[in-house]
Amino acid sequence: MTTEVHSLGKSSEFRRSMYVDGWNQLYLDPKKVTTLGRFCHSVGITELHLYDLHCILCDAVHDSAHQEVIESLKTNHGIQHFNAAYSCMTQLDDIARYQDTYHAFSGTILECEWWRNEPRDFSTALCCLQAAAASPLEVHAYTGWFQEDEVADLCSAIDVLHLHAYRPDGTETFSYTKSRLELLSNHSMKVVPLFSAEPDFMGPWLHKHGLHEAERLYDQAYQEWAAKEPTKLVKIGVNYFAYSHLAKAVRSD
Numbered sequence: 001m002t003t004e005v006h007s008l009g010k011s012s013e014f015r016r017s018m019y020v021d022g023w024n025q026l027y028l029d030p031k032k033v034t035t036l037g038r039f040c041h042s043v044g045i046t047e048l049h050l051y052d053l054h055c056i057l058c059d060a061v062h063d064s065a066h067q068e069v070i071e072s073l074k075t076n077h078g079i080q081h082f083n084a085a086y087s088c089m090t091q092l093d094d095i096a097r098y099q100d101t102y103h104a105f106s107g108t109i110l111e112c113e114w115w116r117n118e119p120r121d122f123s124t125a126l127c128c129l130q131a132a133a134a135s136p137l138e139v140h141a142y143t144g145w146f147q148e149d150e151v152a153d154l155c156s157a158i159d160v161l162h163l164h165a166y167r168p169d170g171t172e173t174f175s176y177t178k179s180r181l182e183l184l185s186n187h188s189m190k191v192v193p194l195f196s197a198e199p200d201f202m203g204p205w206l207h208k209h210g211l212h213e214a215e216r217l218y219d220q221a222y223q224e225w226a227a228k229e230p231t232k233l234v235k236i237g238v239n240y241f242a243y244s245h246l247a248k249a250v251r252s253d
Helices: 030-043 060-077 089-102 122-133 148-157 173-184 203-209 211-228 243-249
Strands: 010-020 047-050 081-086 107-110 138-143 160-164 190-196 234-241
Touching: 010 030, 010 081, 010 243, 030 060, 030 243, 060 089, 081 089, 089 122, 107 122, 122 138, 122 148, 138 148, 148 173, 160 173, 173 190, 173 211, 203 211, 203 243, 211 234, 234 243
Parallel strands: 010 047, 010 234, 047 081, 081 107, 107 138, 138 160, 160 190, 190 234
Antiparallel strands: none
16 A cells, blocks of 8 residues: 655554454354444444454364455445454464465554563564564554664564553543654654543543544644654554444444
8 A cells, every 4th residue: 555645744544443352252243243344434444453363263164254254344344454463473373374365464463562571571572573574464563662772673573553542531642652752753664543442541531522533632743743853753543442442432323
């Protein structure tokens, strides 16, 4: 996909994406699949990050049924991109096996909170990302708090960085990510803020204000920052955690 880059580190390739939790059960229920598709269409979500794939892709017997659901969401509900979430090399191998046959995924997304481990386990996460980068799929990673000495390796291995912006108030999300954006700013890469619709985070705020206001506030602050601090970063959209919470937090009519 070609990305047209405008001034202020902003891209015309806007993606509104969402994690789908409980995917290993949801895909088995046609009614729930339809409900998911209609929700995505109603709020403009065109990219999904699928959790719990390891429960499906560990056995090829599930492959054809799973692929039928993927194709249905693409054809009937306008989902353009599916990214496979994984947390270890074994899961990445299962994704590669499935992808070789069905070509279902646009990318992979690493779900490994290495910054929370004691001691920090960046090397394991980096090995996973480098292995993912050997495939033609777009390489995504969810990240919290990385350090300056980790940035170069992190950026060299990925295409899209999803920055944890878990705050209860939409006016606080940019400031929460600003210090990490500054560490990344000299690297040419795509970035996406990740908002949480969980009740302890932005769920109640999103219920009151909606997705567009959350995105407008972040984008306005981001552009003001980028105008003052030249950056090689390209902001390409927004990501939400996760379907079970977002569907309760916002209206889809």
